[in-house]
Amino acid sequence: MDGAVGAQPLLELTGATVRFGADAALDDVSFRMFPGEVHSLMGENGAGKSTLIKAITGVLALDAGTLRLEGREMSFATPQEAQRAGISTVYQEVELLPNLSVAENILLGREPRSRGVLSQRLMRARAGEVLRDLGLDVDPASLLGSHPVAVQQLVAIARAISTEVRVLVLDEPTSSLDLDEVAELFRIIRELRDRGVAILFVSHFLDQVYEICDRVTVLRDGKLVGEYLTRQLLRIDLVHKMLGRDASDFKTRHREAAEEPDAPVFLSARGVDAAPGIRGADVDLGEGEVLGVAGLLGSGRTELARALTGVSGLDAGVIRIEGQAVDLDSPRKAISLGVVYSSENRRSEGVLQDLSVLDNITLSVQAHRGVFRRIRPARQRELAQSWVEALGIRPADLDRPAGTLSGGNQQKVLLARLLALAPRVLVLDEPTRGVDVGAKVEIQNLVGELADNGLSVVFISAELEEVLRVGDRVAILREGRIVETLASADMTVDSLLALVASPDEQEG
Amino acid sequence: MSTTTTTPAVRVERASSPVESFLARHAAMIPSFAAVVILVLLLAGAEAFLRGDFITARNMSALLLDNAYLLILAVGMTFVILTAGIDLSVGSVMAFTGILGAQLLVSGIPVWIAVPAMLAGGAAIGLLIGVLVQYFNVQPFIASLAGLFLARGLAFVVSLSSIRVEEPGVLWLQQTRFRLGDWYLTPTGIIALLTVAVAVFVLHLTRFGRTIYAIGGNEQSARLMGLNVARTKVAAYVISGFCGGLAGLALTAYSGAGYPRNGIGTELDAIAAVVIGGTLLTGGRGYVLGSLIGVLVFGTIKTIISFMGAEQAWMQIIVGALLLLFIVVQRVIVARSERRR
Amino acid sequence: MTQIWKHRLFWPLAALITLIVVNSVARPRFLTITVRDGQLYGALIDILRNSAPLMLVALGMTIVIATRGIDLSVGAIMAVSGAVALTVIDGSNDPGNLGTVLVAVVVAVLVALVLGAWNGFLVAVLGIQPIIATLVLMLAGRGVALLITGGFITTVNSAPFSYIASGYLTVLPFAFFISVAAIAALALVERRTALGVLTEAVGINPEASRLAGVRSRGIVWGAYILSGVLAGVAGVIYASNIKAADANAAGLFIELYAILAVVLGGTSLAGGKFSIAGTVVGVLIIQTLGSTILFLGVPSAQSPVFFAVVVVVVVVVQSPRVRRALGSMTRRRPSTTAPDQERTKVAA
Known part of the structure; x- marks a missing residue:
């Protein structure tokens, strides 16, 4: 499917820069898409993925750089303009209207009319065609809200392709779909690809990226890391490029306290299930221990933290503090038991x-x-x-x-x-994200000092180096499960990387 | 998009039974059906209690006649509430336009100028509210509050006391009876029903109407779909103001006078009727025909109370209780649909 | 030197002072205070006395608005509490007895507390939108009041009861002292307990407050109870003033004036930061404006036109569109004083 390379790109972004205040969310990034390919955009939180999407779909304006569509320089003031030029977007959260019919959701804004009056009959017929075209058997007259999210997502795609679409952006389309539904989506994506549509597929599920995508562009900290052919890029290399840092630069620094292995367990969790996606998690947290948590975006890092701190309830399992089973039904309750949580969403929840x-x-x-x-x-x-x-x-x-x-x-x-x-237990969810380097080091050192004083810390970060440096042990999360908990001293960034990425390296 | 060779995947389960398919299409109608059930129960109960003296042609005809003004207000309010807004000004607008029309007619202004002036006056106040809401980000509640103050004050500026209307053209609206046996319709009743009919047409068969629903569903999405949100939202308030003017005309005809104290608290009656008729205050779901049912429920309760010789105070309490019931039911519906997402 | 005109109370105070100056120029008697029998009389004294019901209701409204809510039922609660008080007095053998009046007032306020708790239950526990939840009582409350009075305007002749609104405590009207007591109590609660900051936290960001361990449900519930109680007291004052319970007229539109007072005082309807002092100034502005309109010879029934203009001007000036246009002129300065230092009470 990389036959298109060498031809003229359908969409090309060169030297794109977007600033929010002093920070560059996108810094001199180049990006291109060819007709008839499925292209993936990869990166951790804050890498600039959503900024790039917004820049090509007319939501954000570029501060520098150019956007070309079929060689013509374009600038879109609104998403509507981008849509008219053939760039449609389907967002992670379904941006449709649950209170209107499926047909209206597909066609509203350019609905068929007969003699000035909107014709529900014509509308249903036309929407029915679009849906059949996608192989979807949905009653066009039914309310969108009466369908599961997966179907709503497919209707959103139907809306996107009911116009002359040349570039289709799918932003985390699979995050709420089950396996069958994903298969259905992929069937549609392949069909569109065969029609010559360029599809930008953004997902944090590596398996899916490797299954459907022809090429991948990796971003990190707002900068371009590179563009690769998926089949030539090993999975572990991809993760490496997303997370950054060369193994050679890496210095581990372990605290003395970590040497004594038998610190009494302060908090333990057994068989914890929590929505969405945490399954059978076992956690032991010793007094004065820092437990690092490593995992990719979407692996359940945050969900685990929230389950341990009473922010969201448990579906199953038990949490014990000093051997006593406790019911953490609210953050307030957790606080009274000495368990506190710092959210990754500092602005909205902190x-x-x-x-x-x-x-x-x-x-x-x-x-x-x-x-x-x-x-x-x-x-x-x-x-x-x-x-x-x-x-x-x-x-x-x-x-x-x-x-x-x-x-x-x-x-x-x-x-x-x-x-x-x-507190007795401090759960920190990405405390160093969006923080300048100086403050980052200070926070890391602080965590060490606190642990030396007997505080137990759960330290979550997307940066493996940081997790290894700060944590005495590291719990590795993959797809909602803790696959391994190992002492930091026994690991290198590379070995951790391998564990975080996937067990099936042969797939890459 | 011409390749239609793919066979439909049967993965998405289509609603199998007719009932399911109906529900999938018209789930939003359920609260309105509940209103119909309540109306039927009320009528049947009153009929049984009063041994057949209640459901008479005379009573039922009077029901529409007595509540024509409220029905017109409820139609305008439905537009606003469907956009997830609210219009507190309608009762005062009705009083203002009513007294304005009476004053104009008494001053010798011909009826063909006075009546359009009433309608325009109502629409102008609606426009003010709409502009405040849309272009100055004022909460609908506060903006229409300003409209309420303005209209009520202006009503007293026009006249501090009531003005009798002698204009035959206006009185004709009320006094004429189109009879069919013991049943009758007045021109005010016809105006009210026509308002409903036009509203049904506009809301369901024009892009403007669908945009009203879209705004109530999710304003941001409506904008992303390329619908003209700003103009439509302002228009909803203009329509409500216009209906206020029309209701002012109907009420002036009904009472034969303009009175600046008319319609204090009527906005709450209109809101209650709309909500009882199954329209969600959170916007996007509901029907004008439901509001018609809501007004009939409201009117029937009023009639029953006066038939039983009970105190009118019960009216407010019962309507309040019904409102509460519907709000709690709506809350449950919303909570359920949120859980699904 | 900090810029005074950027202080959040600057504009409300400027408006109030302007009104007072205009009044004193237009009618020199405005500022005159005469002493009769050791009691003070005059236009200013009237403003202080007559503002009591609105003051109480607006104070409660301020706290409710700070939690991101609104209470539309205050007028109806006033009607109920007035009806309860009058009915108790009317039903007793000795309407002139101080004990009877005390019982009546306590019962009336307790009923108002229950009604406030009901509102709080709908909002804090059932999670119904505040506008809608309080609309129920706004509608049904007056019906309840009418039932209590049997549909009539109950009148009583009770000296202790009339004293509440019309009597003088030493040199000043008793009703004024009720206002001051409410303001002082609220200011004291602000200072001595953590209610102020926790209320603001809930209003600013409910989710972040939950994560910080704030018991937001209780705080929201409490705000509606407070609003109900204050409206209950306001209803008693209103009934005392006209020596009657008028279920239809008591507290009519007062929710609207109270919201206006809160907004005039600089508290945002979006919740969060609130200012008791601002609300006090807002109430005085409304009362003075009402007095001015009356003085201009405008029938009181027409005064809503003026208030409509005030509302429109205030909301338009506060709107993002105009703020952007005016640029840095009106942008609120990050306050350099601690919140509780700002909330000094204005004893007028």
Whole structure:
């Protein structure tokens, strides 16, 4: 299917740069797609995948660089313009209308009319054609909302291809589909490909990428890593390119405390099932131990963290703290048992943007004490000030709204809030994502110090090097299962990489 | 898209029984059916209780006549609520346009100017609300609140007391009876039913109407589909304001006078009727015909209460209770559809 | 030197002062306060006295709005509480007895508390949208009030009861002290407990607050209970003022004026940060504006036109579109004072 290479690209992006404030979300990236190919875009969170998609579908404007469609330079002000030019997108979240019929969802905006009046009959007939064309047996008159998400997804594709589509962007289309449904989707993708449509398939499931994609473009930290033919790229190399870092640069640094192997287990989880996707997870966390969690995006890293901290309930299994079975039914309950969680979504689930640094730091302690036992203002200030100093939060202004701080400092404010609770277990979900290098090292070192003082830490990161460096042991997650838990000392980045990527290296 | 050689995969299970297929197509109608059931129960109960004195041609004809103004308001409100908005101004708009028309007629302005002026007055207040909502990001609740204040104040600016209407053209709307046996229809009733008919046509058979539903379903998606969201949303409020003017005309004809205190709290009655008729306050789901049923339920309860000689206070309590019932039911429906996603 | 005009209370206060200045120029008697029998009288005193019901309702509304909610039922709750109080007094053998009046007031406020708890249940437990949840009581409440009074306007002649709205405590009207007590109590609760910051946290971001261990359900519920209780007291004052329970007129439109007062005071309808002081200023603006309109010879029935203009101006000025157009002029400065220091009470 790479026969098209050498011909003129259907879509070509050169030197594309998109900035949000001072940060470049996309930095001088070139990208091309040929007619009749399925192309994958790979990268971890924050690599710039969604920014690139937005840039080619008219959602975001380029700050620098050019977009060419069939050699003609284009710039789309709106998604509609991109659509008119033949670039359609199907998003991960179905962006259709559950309260309207399938036919309307496919055709609304360019619906057939007879004598100015919208004809439901014509509309159903035409939508029926499109659906049959895709081999879908769905009643066009039925409400979209009456179908499972998978069908809604396929209807979204039907809408996308009911126009003259030349480039079809599928953003994480399979994340909510089961195996049969994925097979159905792939059948459709292949058919479209054979008609000459260029398909951009974004997924974090490696198996699927290797099954359907002809070529793959890898992004990391907003930069282009490279473009490869899928069949020539070993799976482990792909993961390596996504996660970055050369094994040779890598220095492990283990703490003394890790040497004693028999630290008493503080928290243990057995057979934990949690929606969506965590199956039979066993976790043991010793006192003063840092347990790193490694896994690709979508492997269940976050879901595991949330199950351990009462944020989302367990479907099965039991969690014990110091041997006592506990029911972590809310974050509040978990906090009262000394288990605290820092979300990967710092802005939406962490720091309260409009509250001051002071209020943010003291919030959880105050909530834990209850409404009526207010911490005296002087004591609050003292408490917050001590954490601002201990963690080096900048600017050291307690009254500034936390939302005005940089990402790294917001993360520290969040850490201060949790540490002020004097917790026993700290679960950190990607605490160093979107944080500058200096703050990153500080946070890593902090975790080490905390563990030396007897705190148990679960440290989740997409960066394997970081997980190895910070963790005493590392739990490796793949597709919702903990496949292995090994001591960091026994691993190198390469061996960890192999475990994270896949057991079936022959597939690559 | 011409290759049609693929055989349909049977993977997607099509609704097998007619019932399932009907439900898949018309699930949103269920609350409206519930309203029909409630209406039938009310009528049957009253008939049994009053030993056959309730469902008479006279009573049933009066039901439409007495509630024509409310039906017109409910139709306009349905447009707004379908876009997930709300319009608190309609009761006051009805009072304002009613007194405005009466004042114009008393001042010797011909009826063919006075009536369009009433309708335009209502539409103008709707336009103000719509512009605030769409272009200044004001919550519909607050924007229509400003409309409520404005219309109510303007009603008193026009006149502080009621003005009798002698204009034969307006009174004709009320006094004329088109009879069929003991059944009758007044021109106000016909206007109200025509409003319903036009609304059904617009909502179901025009792109504008489908855009109203699309906005209520998901405004962002509607915009991505290339529908004209801004214009449609403003238009919904204009329609509601226009209906307020039309209701003002109907009420003026009904009471033979304009009165600036008319319609205090009527916006709540209209909202209640729409919700009882099965339209979700979260937008996107509901039917104008449901609102018709809602108004009939409302009117029937009122009639039953006056027949039983009970206090009118029960009216508010029963309507409040019905509203609560429907809200809780809707909440359950929404929660279920969210779980499915 | 910090820029005073960027303080969140600057514009509300400027509006209030402008109104007062315009009034004093137009009618010099506006500022005159006369002393009769050791009691103060005058236009300003009237404003303080008459604003009491709106003040109480607006204070409760502020807290509800801070949790991202709204309470439309306050007017109906006022009607119910007035009806309950009057019915208790009317039914007793000795309407003039202080004990009777106390019992009546306590019962009325307790009923209002139950109604507030009902609203809170619908919002915090069942998760119904606040506008819709409180709409139920807004509709049904007046019916309940009418049933309690039997459909009539119950009137009583009870000196202790009239005292609540019309009496004087030393030199100032008693109703004014009720307002002050409510403001002070709320300000004190703000300072002495963590309610203020936890309420703001829930209003700013419910999910982040949950993860931080905040008991948001209780806080939201409490806000509606508070709103109900304050509306109950307001209903008693209203009934005392007219010495009657009028189920149809009591608290009519007050929810709208209360929301307006909150918005005028600079609290965003989107929830989160709130300002008690701002609401106090907002109420005084509304009351002064009402007094001004009356003075201009405009019939009070027409005054809604003025308030409509105020609402439109305020929301348009606050809208993103206009803010963008005005650029940095109106952008809110990150506050440099701790929230509880801002919430000093304005004793007018």
